[in-house]
Amino acid sequence: MPSLKIGQFCMGKPVMGRRFASLALAAAMTAGACAPRYPAADYALTEPAGPYRLASGDRLRVIVFGQDNLSNIYAVDGAGRIAMPLIGSVEAQGRTTQQLAQAIEARLRGGYLREPKVSVEVDTYRPFFVLGEVTQSGQFPYVNGMTVQTAVAIAGGFTPRGQRNSAEVTRQIEGQPVTATVPITYPVQPGDTIVIKERWF
Numbered sequence: 001m002p003s004l005k006i007g008q009f010c011m012g013k014p015v016m017g018r019r020f021a022s023l024a025l026a027a028a029m030t031a032g033a034c035a036p037r038y039p040a041a042d043y044a045l046t047e048p049a050g051p052y053r054l055a056s057g058d059r060l061r062v063i064v065f066g067q068d069n070l071s072n073i074y075a076v077d078g079a080g081r082i083a084m085p086l087i088g089s090v091e092a093q094g095r096t097t098q099q100l101a102q103a104i105e106a107r108l109r110g111g112y113l114r115e116p117k118v119s120v121e122v123d124t125y126r127p128f129f130v131l132g133e134v135t136q137s138g139q140f141p142y143v144n145g146m147t148v149q150t151a152v153a154i155a156g157g158f159t160p161r162g163q164r165n166s167a168e169v170t171r172q173i174e175g176q177p178v179t180a181t182v183p184i185t186y187p188v189q190p191g192d193t194i195v196i197k198e199r200w201f
Contacts, residue, residue, distance in 0.1 A: 051096040055172070055191060056080055057126025060092070062104065065117040070108075073123050086112050094175075097121055125190035130155040132196040133162030146188040152196060161198045168195040 054060070056078050064070040074082040080093025082100075087107040092100050097120040108116035125142040128151060135156025143150075148167045158164055169186065170179040170193040188194065 051098070052122065053094050053096060054080075054092045054100065054122075055126055056093065057191065058092070058122055059124040060097070060100070061121050061123040062101075063119040064104070064108070064113075065119070067113070067116075076126075128188055128190060129193040130196070131193065133159040133198050134196050135159060142188070142190040147184070148182065148186050148188060148194055149184045151188050151192075151194050152184075158196065163197045163199040166197075168197065169193070170195075 054076055056076050058076045060074050060076065060082060062072060062074055062084070070085055074084060076082055076092045080091060081089040082092050083089050084104070090100070090103055090107060095103070101118040101120040104118045105116045127139040128142050129139050130151055131137045134152055137155060140154050148169065152158060164184065166181055166183055168179055169182050170177050171189060172191060
């Protein structure tokens with residue numbers, strides 16, 4: 001990943017969306033407000049290579065084989081944990097689904113089950129956010145294979161003043177928010193905040 005020694009910037013005032021999403025939008029705006037920013041030519045928002053890393057907002061399907069009372073869908077809370085019967089809170093933030101399954105197995109093995117077998121998969125990815133010059137700003141469910149263009153379509157399309165060729169995307173990379181100006185065809189990932197700027201001509 002290129003160096004983060006780039007000047008700081010602050011995003012413009014966003015348009016608030018649906019009422020139920022206001023708290024989540026506030027958190028998204030805070031994360032991206034003063035993030036390191038890459039120039040448009042870099043598009044330097046690629047996550048480190050490897051499996052998907054869990055974070056707050058993901059919903060997980062946990063199966064403990066032979067234990068129907070423990071198998072369920074669990075949400076990763078704001079602290080990055082899931083809460084399960086018997087073993088309580090388990091850290092999920094930053095882990096892969098396989099790492100989380102192994103952590104759950106270790107906790108269950110500590111006095112609850114002799115040879116636990118656990119499977120974890122993502123049931124619903126954490127939402128993404130669209131702000132700025134779109135018809136309906138807010139948070140929306142993530143769908144695999146999304147681009148900025150499809151994200152804007154989900155948000156009702158551009159306003160007449162919206163910049164249609166590029167957008168600013170803020171993404172958590174190694175625990176830090178990073179922002180880059182990207183083309184409209186750029187891939188979106190869970191948790192991204194997309195800002196459509198106003199065009200001047």
